[in-house]
Amino acid sequence: MVTAFVMIKANTGEADRLRDSIESIDGVRSAHIVAGDVDLIAKAIVETPAEVKEIAATHVQSIEGVEDTQTYIAMD
Amino acid sequence: MRFVIIGAGRVGLRTARVLRDEGHEVTMVERDEPTRRRARDQGFAVVDGDGSREAVLEEADITAADALGALTGDLNVNFTACMIGNHYECRTVMRIDEAYREGIYRKYADQVDEIIYPERLGAIGAKNALLGGTIRAIADIAPHLQVVELTITDAAPVNGYTISELHLPADATVLAFGKGEAPLEIPTEDLSLEDGDRLVVLADFDVLSDVRQLLVGETAALAAANAGTGSSSAATELLETEPERDSESDSDTGGVN
Structure with missing residues (x-):
């Protein structure tokens, strides 16, 4: 099992829509709108590191209004 | 009234000046030495430190303040300062750095009473x-x-x-x-x-x-x-x-x- 956190920088004020789109991605357990330099943080739990890449690079990045992502894989 | 202004840069210092001109009491918080010196040269009380730390805000006498202006260029500092200010029952004003965030903070940041986007x-x-x-x-x-x-x-x-x-x-x-x-x-x-x-x-x-x-x-x-x-x-x-x-x-x- 791989747990990962994806920091998402948006370029739209439609934070609700982004959160809902991100939460509907397979493997994403939760997504939160946060204050600070990034706008949302999603937590994913999947089987392989490749699936983490799939979530961050393919699914999240393709949502309109997502400017950039940064992914952290948990070590514990 | 008494105000605590976080950030003595172009936005914070100008805000502090306007407040002082209108007879209010202002204490600033700034972590950058040259910026701090410039504000002190203009006669402001400036606390040295990070405005997202409670101890620093206490030194700036947040307990006696009516409102807190989190006006640095750093969103994390600004938001955290507002959370602390809110805890001390101050009115809180937060500067944001990008236009699209205005709606997000207005909607979700309960700790923040007002959002400022100076560029607008x-x-x-x-x-x-x-x-x-x-x-x-x-x-x-x-x-x-x-x-x-x-x-x-x-x-x-x-x-x-x-x-x-x-x-x-x-x-x-x-x-x-x-x-x-x-x-x-x-x-x-x-x-x-x-x-x-x-x-x-x-x-x-x-x-x-x-x-x-x-x-x-x-x-x-x-x-x-x-x-x-x-x-x-x-x-x-x-x-x-x-x-x-x-x-x-x-x-x-x-x-x-």
């Missing part, structure tokens, strides 16, 4: 200066509400009317009136509206264009003469300062020509 205000000011016309945006009150100052022209449909005869659209209200060059004051009903008089109006974006037509008139030649730019679309364009768009450039400039 700067852009409105710059645009007004460039246009030099008969309409001037004063402030965005809410996503759909703006306060504007309009100068009556000879060609205005209401030229010669009195205030009581003036019928603005439903979503617009006259806030103040200035006869010619005289200072603005609360309008009384029998004042007449004449060329060169100024009206400050609170209006919904949907009706701003109607308001402009009524108060300024809209022949192309006149608009050009008033604006001194040869552009008849100048005043109209100003009215299109949109509330919530995705594109940052839109929000910053209030529409491009």
Whole structure:
């Protein structure tokens, strides 16, 4: 099992829509709108590191209004 | 009143100056030494440290403050400072760094009472200066509400009317009136509206264009003469300062020509 956190920088004020789109991605357990330099943080739990890449690079990045992502894989 | 201002940079220092000029007490928090020195040279009390730390804010006497302005360029610091300020029952004002975040923070950041996006205000000011016309945006009150100052022209449909005869659209209200060059004051009903008089109006974006037509008139030649730019679309364009768009450039400039 791989747990990962994806920091998402948006370029739209439609934070609700982004959160809902991100939460509907397979493997994403939760997504939160946060204050600070990034706008949302999603937590994913999947089987392989490749699936983490799939979530961050393919699914999240393709949502309109997502400017950039940064992914952290948990070590514990 | 007593204020704590986090960040003594261009936004924080200027805010502190305006507050002090109006007789308020201001303590600043700044972690950068040269910036701190500049503020101290201007006579401000400046606490050295990170405004997102409670101990630092306590040193700035947050317990006695009425309001906290988190005006650094760092969103994390600003938000955290507002959380602490909120805990100390201060009114909290947070500076944000990008236009699209305005709506997000207004909606989700319960700890923050007011959001400031200085670039938007700067852009409105710059645009007004460039246009030099008969309409001037004063402030965005809410996503759909703006306060504007309009100068009556000879060609205005209401030229010669009195205030009581003036019928603005439903979503617009006259806030103040200035006869010619005289200072603005609360309008009384029998004042007449004449060329060169100024009206400050609170209006919904949907009706701003109607308001402009009524108060300024809209022949192309006149608009050009008033604006001194040869552009008849100048005043109209100003009215299109949109509330919530995705594109940052839109929000910053209030529409491009």
